[in-house]
Amino acid sequence: xxxxxxxxxxxxxxxxxxxxxxxxxxxxxxxxxxxxxxxxxxxxxxxxxxxxxxxxxxxxxxxxxxxxxxxxxxxxxxxxxxxxxxxxxxxxxxxxxxxxxxxxxxxxxxxxxxxxxxxxxxxxxxxxxxxxxxxxxxxxxxxxxxxxxxxxxxxxxxxxxxxxxxxxxxxxxxxxxxxxxxxxxxxxxxxxxxxxxxxxxxxxxxxxxxxxxxxxxxxxxxxxxxxxxxxxxxxxxxxxxxxxxxxxxxxxxxxxxxxxxxxxxxxxxxxxxx
Amino acid sequence: xxxxxxxxxxxxxxxxxxxxxxxxxxxxxxxxxxxxxxxxxxxxxxxxxxxxxxxxxxxxxxxxxxxxxxxxxxxxxxxxxxxxxxxxxxxxxxxxxxxxxxxxxxxxxxxxxxxxxxxxxxxxxxxxxxxxxxxxxxxxxxxxxxxxxxxxxxxxxxxxxxxxxxxxxxxxxxxxxxxxxxxxxxxxxxxxxxxxxxxxxxxxxxxx
Numbered sequence: 127x128x129x130x131x132x133x134x135x136x137x138x139x140x141x142x143x144x145x146x147x148x149x150x151x152x153x154x155x156x157x158x159x160x161x162x163x164x165x166x167x168x169x170x171x172x173x174x175x176x177x178x179x180x181x182x183x184x185x186x187x188x189x190x191x192x193x194x195x196x197x198x199x200x201x202x203x204x205x206x207x208x209x210x211x212x213x214x215x216x217x218x219x220x221x222x223x224x225x226x227x228x229x230x231x232x233x234x235x236x237x238x239x240x241x242x243x244x245x246x247x248x249x250x251x252x253x254x255x256x257x258x259x260x261x262x263x264x265x266x267x268x269x270x271x272x273x274x275x276x277x278x279x280x281x282x283x284x285x286x287x288x289x290x291x292x293x294x295x296x297x298x299x300x301x302x303x304x305x306x307x308x309x310x311x312x313x314x315x316x317x318x319x320x321x322x323x324x325x326x327x328x329x330x331x332x333x334x335x336x337x338x339x340x341x342x343x344x345x346x347x348x349x350x351x352x353x354x355x356x357x358x359x360x361x362x363x364x365x366x367x368x369x370x371x372x373x374x375x376x377x378x379x380x381x382x383x384x385x386x387x388x389x390x391x392x393x394x395x396x397x398x399x400x
Numbered sequence: 401x402x403x404x405x406x407x408x409x410x411x412x413x414x415x416x417x418x419x420x421x422x423x424x425x426x427x428x429x430x431x432x433x434x435x436x437x438x439x440x441x442x443x444x445x446x447x448x449x450x451x452x453x454x455x456x457x458x459x460x461x462x463x464x465x466x467x468x469x470x471x472x473x474x475x476x477x478x479x480x481x482x483x484x485x486x487x488x489x490x491x492x493x494x495x496x497x498x499x500x501x502x503x504x505x506x507x508x509x510x511x512x513x514x515x516x517x518x519x520x521x522x523x524x525x526x527x528x529x530x531x532x533x534x535x536x537x538x539x540x541x542x543x544x545x546x547x548x549x550x551x552x553x554x555x556x557x558x559x560x561x562x563x564x565x566x567x568x569x570x571x572x573x574x575x576x577x578x579x580x581x582x583x584x585x586x587x588x589x590x591x592x593x594x595x596x597x598x599x600x601x602x603x604x605x606x607x608x
């Protein structure tokens with residue numbers, strides 16, 4: 127072998143070994159994470175400030191997927207992975223559009239572009255939650271209202287269970303679903319005290335709601351105008367002046383007094399009216 | 401070609417859980433491949449992510465039996481190579497760089513300086529000059545790769561960067577083994593000639 131051949135051989139060897147070296151290229155970009163997020167196979171999460179303090183929120187391509195309070199990110203990751211059956215990856219903040227939508231939604235803007243991923247719950251729970259979502263900011267409805275509205279009027283207990291299974295509390299406002307007897311009822315994210323705190327923050331006069339309910343009042347109406355009866359927190363009921371306020375223990379009493387159910391808050395019609 | 405791939409078996413049993421493992425196991429390799437094909441880190445990240453997304457969509461449409469029988473390596477590189485080709489075609493850069501672009505391109509190709517540090521970490525006795533020399537050589541080579549015609553580039557990268565066998569490369573490129581062998585060897589020959597030319601012109605430069 128002459129010198130030129132030796133040099134060619136060694137340069138051939140170094141070319142191929144250099145080629146091998148090119149596979150060392152590394153990136154810190156979260157490629158797998160981004161792909162999994164895009165495909166809805168993993169969720170991202172961050173923390174936000176709310177009326178209940180700091181809460182963890184997770185989301186994916188379908189929308190918000192899980193919300194809760196946990197002491198640490200590690201606790202949240204374990205809880206969320208169990209709930210969702212997917213990994214969750216930490217993000218410093220939500221994407222800007224989502225962050226805006228969340229803020230607007232929590233402030234009561236129902237046109238905020240916020241979607242929810244409820245693939246993990248049963249059809250009944252999903253229906254009950256989507257119905258709860260229709261209850262306006264600053265108002266409450268009893269469990270029986272949700273049950274009736276989704277076509278299962280006897281399923282009040284199941285509605286209670288569905289609210290307890292809400293994976294996206296605060297945003298899907300299960301806190302606006304209360305017991306008809308004046309107790310606010312259970313609340314998954316911190317108990318009745320938290321429920322009271324959120325409702326107050328939303329402008330519900332909680333003392334008044336409790337006082338009316340424990341006095342046996344289910345509905346209110348105005349004797350001055352259209353003879354309509356409403357749930358006490360209904361937007362229309364709240365505008366009734368004190369001199370005109372009439373109260374009813376049940377729908378039969380309202381019917382007997384010549385009142386019909388409000389089209390907006392949709393209390394039950396009297397059986398007699400049937 | 402038969403493969404006994406545990407991950408393919410897992411994909412057959414529980415697609416979503418196993419795919420998460422696949423994505424984490426493959427992200428860097430797909431990135432390295434994509435970087436050699438595109439020359440741009442940002443493009444390579446996008447291409448690697450898109451490869452994973454397409455892979456999942458395809459897997460979701462396959463029967464468990466078909467997933468179990470998959471040879472993941474050639475299959476994933478096939479998706480990545482097709483995406484790289486489409487991207488190159490739509491950007492009307494084929495090959496990705498001409499020889500005239502080399503001077504401009506040598507700045508942007510490479511690993512952003514991290515390689516020298518990593519090698520130094522692995523080998524504390526490694527001489528800095530040698531490391532820098534190697535890093536420069538690799539960057540030059542990466543740039544040269546981009547001047548190869550598409551098919552030669554895919555074959556060379558799969559064979560000599562990723563270390564696939566010709567059977568797997570044939571599968572990834574959808575061509576006979578003999579054809580991909582000739583793509584690879586013509587590609588290597590072309591690289592060698594280009595390196596030789598550079599060496600000569602450098603020698604002339606020094607002698608001047």
